[in-house]
Amino acid sequence: MIAFRSFLTAVGLLLGIANAAALPGTALAAGPIDASVTGIENKFPDELVFSIEAASTAADIRSVTLHSIIGSGPAERRGNVGVQPGRNVKTTFSYKTGGNNFVAPGADIAYWLEAQDAAGNKFESDKAVFWYADTRFEWRNLKEGSVTVYYYGAAEANARRALAAAHQTQQKVGNMFGVSARPFRVMLYNTPRDITGAQPVEQSQTRRTEIIRAGIAYSGEDLVQVLGVGGSGAEDTARHEITHLFVHWTAGSNVATWLNEGMAVWGQSDGGQEYVPYFRRALANNALLLIRGMDSFPGKSDDTLLAYGQSYTIVKWMIETSGPEKMRGLMESLKAGDGLARGLQQHYGVTVDQLDAKWRQSVGAPPRSYDTAVPTAIAIPTIAPIGAAPAAPQPTSAGSSAGGASIAGGVPPFLMVGAGVGAFLLVLVGGAAAFSIARRR
Numbered sequence: 001m002i003a004f005r006s007f008l009t010a011v012g013l014l015l016g017i018a019n020a021a022a023l024p025g026t027a028l029a030a031g032p033i034d035a036s037v038t039g040i041e042n043k044f045p046d047e048l049v050f051s052i053e054a055a056s057t058a059a060d061i062r063s064v065t066l067h068s069i070i071g072s073g074p075a076e077r078r079g080n081v082g083v084q085p086g087r088n089v090k091t092t093f094s095y096k097t098g099g100n101n102f103v104a105p106g107a108d109i110a111y112w113l114e115a116q117d118a119a120g121n122k123f124e125s126d127k128a129v130f131w132y133a134d135t136r137f138e139w140r141n142l143k144e145g146s147v148t149v150y151y152y153g154a155a156e157a158n159a160r161r162a163l164a165a166a167h168q169t170q171q172k173v174g175n176m177f178g179v180s181a182r183p184f185r186v187m188l189y190n191t192p193r194d195i196t197g198a199q200p201v202e203q204s205q206t207r208r209t210e211i212i213r214a215g216i217a218y219s220g221e222d223l224v225q226v227l228g229v230g231g232s233g234a235e236d237t238a239r240h241e242i243t244h245l246f247v248h249w250t251a252g253s254n255v256a257t258w259l260n261e262g263m264a265v266w267g268q269s270d271g272g273q274e275y276v277p278y279f280r281r282a283l284a285n286n287a288l289l290l291i292r293g294m295d296s297f298p299g300k301s302d303d304t305l306l307a308y309g310q311s312y313t314i315v316k317w318m319i320e321t322s323g324p325e326k327m328r329g330l331m332e333s334l335k336a337g338d339g340l341a342r343g344l345q346q347h348y349g350v351t352v353d354q355l356d357a358k359w360r361q362s363v364g365a366p367p368r369s370y371d372t373a374v375p376t377a378i379a380i381p382t383i384a385p386i387g388a389a390p391a392a393p394q395p396t397s398a399g400s401s402a403g404g405a406s407i408a409g410g411v412p413p414f415l416m417v418g419a420g421v422g423a424f425l426l427v428l429v430g431g432a433a434a435f436s437i438a439r440r441r
């Protein structure tokens with residue numbers, strides 16, 4: 001879905017700015033207050049239980065706040081730790097990691113405490129980092145450069161292949177966008193059941209039973225989950241998801257689905273072979289999709305595969321004919337909030353429809369009219385807050401909504417999970433791989 005909530009993005013950016021300023025370097029000079037986290041119990045997948053103590057020699061402790069930033073942020077969570085006023089307080093705080101507050105396991109969570117007493121004294125603790133692990137497994141890791149691959153069981157060989165694939169993607173896509181030095185993690189899972197247990201719970205029973213999401217990129221946590229089975233398919237899942245991370249880092253969250261998925265397929269090594277037949281058939285039948293109709297993807301399965309294949313050929317053509325610098329420029333324009341139309345005009349000198357016409361010409365498709373053109377039946381995304389009650393057809397309040405594209409036998413290209421003001425995370429779903437595993441005929 002492309003109904004990215006620009007509102008949420010704006011909130012995230014604002015918080016990011018605020019965070020940068022608020023990040024404590026060291027604790028304030030010795031004052032009357034002291035506060036500390038004395039333990040963290042990981043109750044994956046539901047919550048972390050923080051044990052917290054605070055004391056003041058001057059007056060009763062009135063409030064304690066737990067601040068946290070997941071991964072590299074930017075969003076900050078702030079949790080009010082309920083305390084009974086007193087000189088010495090000792091309590092626990094439930095930090096939710098499931099439902100609307102989903103945190104992808106494998107992420108680092110940086111946290112610190114802020115405490116105030118009745119006399120107005122304030123205290124801010126040093127920042128500490130907790131690794132939020134999926135406690136079902138004994139994790140090991142391989143680290144090279146800015147990439148760390150986490151794995152368990154007898155998957156070391158898979159982990160080495162995933163590490164190599166990650167480095168290839170840094171070379172191919174990361175260098176192009178100037179983000180190849182930025183650290184990220186690949187969380188490798190060995191079975192569909194294992195990886196499903198590490199993902200946001202699906203609302204719909206249909207989704208739960210039909211779709212195995214073999215890969216998801218979590219831009220907030222700086223990690224991708226990859227189902228590490230299926231030979232080179234697993235490596236391409238890694239390449240696809242890592243490319244989504246890179247796109248997000250470069251362009252933010254307002255990226256048309258065709259551009260985002262086209263890039264992700266371009267990041268794969270196989271050139272989207274799976275989708276090529278659908279593209280060829282549509283070309284032969286004069287049934288290509290309108291680019292401007294692919295802000296989100298069709299819900300029907302064959303159309304979804306066509307959309308992936310067509311998006312890939314468009315992106316490939318853009319990069320090959322105009323060069324990687326222009327693609328990077330377009331991405332950076334999107335991040336700056338220029339929007340697709342202005343970004344295309346600025347870097348490619350075309351409107352969206354002119355891009356469509358030029359691309360059609362490049363693949364030998366006959367010219368079409370754009371005056372009366374209507375995008376081919378695009379499924380309206382079904383928006384469903386994860387972990388919340390029944391789906392509304394359209395979000396009305398961006399601040400607390402989460403979006404997932406309609407799956408309707410297809411793929412959720414994106415899920416965005418709003419965790420309320422103070423925290424949000426963006427989930428880019430590896431629809432391609434999910435589709436192939438769940439639906440391949």
Ligand SMILES: [Zn+2]
Nearest residue numbers: 264429430431
């Ligand atoms: Zn994807």
